[in-house]
Amino acid sequence: MTNTYPLVSIVCLCYNHARFLPEALDSVLAQTYPNIEIIVVDDESTDESVSIIQSYLQHHPQLKFISTGQNKGNCAAFNMGWRASQGAFIIDFSTDDVLLPDRVAQQVETFQKxxxxxxxxxxxxxxxTDNAEHISFHSQKYKPAQSSAVFSEVIARYFICPPTMMIRREVFEKLGGYxxxxxxxxxxxxxRSARNFGYHYLDIVTTKRRVHEASLSQSWYAKGNRLLASTVKVCEKIAALLQTETEREAYRQRLKYEARHAYFTANFSEAESFFGMLAEQGKVPFMYKMLRQLNSLKINLTAVRKIYYQVKH
Structure with a gap:
């Protein structure tokens, strides 16, 4: 490792990505940056992914391979990868996505400034799409933060495309990983990271993110979805990190958003958690008191949400 070219570790996470795996790995191997460590972590795929990975290992011995041994999920699988890495900078790369050739070089150059x-x-x-057809650009819908201090903004809204991030190693060391x-x-x-570290937006396209056809109609708020239960846990963590009124207002906006969507998708237990956290923040608007009462009675208004989205879209 040199000062000019610090080592970058790309942790390639695979779970049943056989259809997309060759294009993904080829995009990593095609990076123009000269000092890259490639770690492929398979989370017990049940398709042909491991056979494809083994073929790549034969032709590209510089690749490192880790099998999780049993299906652990993205968070644990990635932690195995980054803890086995040595890079000063780390990329969390899903092997159904694609990196553009200059991505690593452009982000390292930016970090060094x-x-x-x-x-x-x-x-x-x-x-x-699954067939690599263009859908849109992230920036067409989501505007980046105007400051490097993004803690309030990441609480209030979605604006970062996750697979585009390059992350300084110290961040994972401080957080203990995912x-x-x-x-x-x-x-x-x-x-957790924005509480202590700055974020910088580089206004270029570095990554192609796959939006799977099978998931286009699925909702984050599908009843019983484990993702929503995780959002409850994250919101509980946020409360202990708040320091300013701006941050508390961003938190209230997040809780209102999550409570509304959880209730109108009949996720009554999660909705009650969000309503409860909102009440802990002080005065609750009348509408949310009313929604909490309806939620406690488990009155199902999912049809209202469907009509709203049909009209809106």
Missing amino acids: LNAATGVVYTDAEYI DETLAYEDFDFWV
């Missing part, structure tokens, strides 16, 4: 307090460099992304009790990592990582 920033101070050590910057923990994450994130970028724009292109969304593609929280393995959660069903997904992004929101929790943003909240």
Whole structure:
């Protein structure tokens, strides 16, 4: 490792990505940056993924391979990968996505212009279908933060495309990696890391993010979804991190949003958790008192939400 080219570790997470795996791994191997460590972690795939990985290992012995031994989920699988890595910077890469050739070089160059307090460099992304057809660009819908201090913004809204992030190693060391009790990592990582590290937006497309056809009609708020239960846990963590009134207002906005959507999708238990956290923050608007009462009675208004989205979209 040199000062000019610090080592970058790309942790490639695979679970049943056989259809997309060759394109994903080829995009990692095609990086123009000269000092990369590639760690492929398979989370007990049941398709042909491991056979494909073994073929790549034969032709590219510089790749490192880890099998989780049993299906552990993204958070635990990634933690195995980054803890086995040596890089000064780390990329969490899902092997159904694609990296553009100059991605690593461009993000390292950006990091080297920033101070050590910057923990994450994130970028724009292109969304593609299963068949690699263009859908849209992330920046067309989500505007980046205007400041490097993003703690309030990551509480209040979604704006970072997760697979575009390059992360300074110190961030993972301080956080202890991802929280393995959660069903997904992004929101929790943003909240915990943004409390202590700055974020920088690089206004270029570095990544193609796959939007699977099978998941287009699925809702984050599908009844019983473990993702929503994880959001409850993250919101509980946020309360202990708040320091300013701006942050508390962002938190209230988040709780209102989550409570509404949980209730109108008949996730009554999770909705009650959000309503309860909102009440702990002080005066609750009348509408949310009313919604909490309806939620306690388990009055199902999912049809209202469906009509709203039909009209809106």
